[in-house]
Amino acid sequence: MSERVAVLGSGRMGDALVAELAPHHTVLWGSRDPERIAARAAELGATPVDHEAALAADIVFLALWHRDEVPFVSRHRAALAGKIVVSMANPYNADYTGFTTSPDTSAAEVLAAAVPEATVVGAFKNTFWGVFERPEFPEGLSDVLVTGDDQDAKDRVMAALAPMPFRFLDAGPLDRNRTVERMTLLARELSTRYGHHPHVSWRLLGQATPEPTVAS
Ligand SMILES: NC(=O)c1ccc[n+]([C@@H]2O[C@H](COP(=O)([O-])OP(=O)(O)OC[C@H]3O[C@@H](n4cnc5c(N)ncnc54)[C@H](OP(=O)(O)O)[C@@H]3O)[C@@H](O)[C@H]2O)c1
Structure with missing residues (x-):
């Protein structure tokens, strides 16, 4: 089913995600400077908009750094009420040796606490931007781990993403993002x-376990 989605941020992840989503969905591409991304948006088939206009979408992908996404949702709690917000951020510290969040939480949970009016689903955290161009590895397609406490929201996000060239796995509740x-x-x-x-990227290697042979 075609959805009205928004992607916030025009960096590496935002661009890669818009390129994958635009052939299948109505995409509002939110930027602090929509004019700057207008030509690229036209090329990809998305509509460049400012942050406020992007909030008209039903599913909002945040291709922003964790330090920027939390103030963003905090400012727009009312407009995000009832929407699905997709958390993609890994809360790295400045030199990528650890995280800015404490070990007993995750960026996804911090985001959810900042916008309780919305339903947060996690996705693409383990998918590096270079993988969007070449998602196939010798071992198979890259796995995208999808998390969330609301099963309907998680199913809806997985259905919206299904045409993309990845294997989507339900990775359980939001706290799995730790x-x-x-x-x-x-x-x-x-x-x-x-x-x-x-x-x-990650891919869980696995094979179905054969049924045990019953001795006669
Ligand atoms: N890079 C990866 O391989 C990768 C993999 C998995 C997950 N992620 C996660 O995805 C998120 C984005 O990563 P990225 O590599 O795409 O980053 P990026 O290339 O730096 O892009 C981030 C975008 O955020 C917007 N932005 C910058 N400062 C902002 C501010 N103060 N307020 C609001 N928006 C601001 C900018 O878009 P505009 O100029 O258009 O506003 C910018 O292009 C991060 O949280 C990262 O952890 C990245």
Whole structure:
């Protein structure tokens, strides 16, 4: 089903996400400077808008840094009431050695607490921007871990994202982001060490367990 979605931010993740969403959905692309992104938006088939206009969408993807997304939702609590807000941020510290959030929470949970009027779903935290261009690895498609406490909202986001070239996994409730965000930090560290960054992602390797043979 086609949705009216917004993507906030025109950086690496915002651009990559708009490119994937625009062929399937009505996309409002929110920027602090919509004029600057007008030509790129036209190329991708999205509508460049300011932050306020982007809030007309039903699903709002925040391709912003955690330090910017929290003030953003705090300012727009009323307009976000009843909407789905997708948290993509990993709350890295300045030198990417850890997080600005404490170990007993996650960026997604902090965001949800800042905008209780909305329903927060986590996605794409483990998907580095370079993977959008080449999502296929020798081991298969990249996994996108989708989290949330509201199953209907999570299902709706997964349905909206389904045409994209990833494998979407329901990764449980929002507090799973304490793990997902730390998996991303580890992936960043390992991939930088071994020269894969930013073409790095997670894929859970698994095979169905064969039925045990019943002895006659
Ligand atoms: N890069 C990755 O591989 C990756 C992977 C997974 C998750 N993420 C997460 O995705 C988020 C965005 O990452 P990115 O790499 O796309 O960052 P980025 O390239 O720096 O883009 C961030 C965008 O945020 C907007 N912005 C900047 N300062 C702002 C402010 N003060 N207030 C409101 N908006 C502001 C800007 O868009 P406008 O100029 O158009 O307003 C900017 O282009 C981060 O939270 C990151 O943790 C990134």
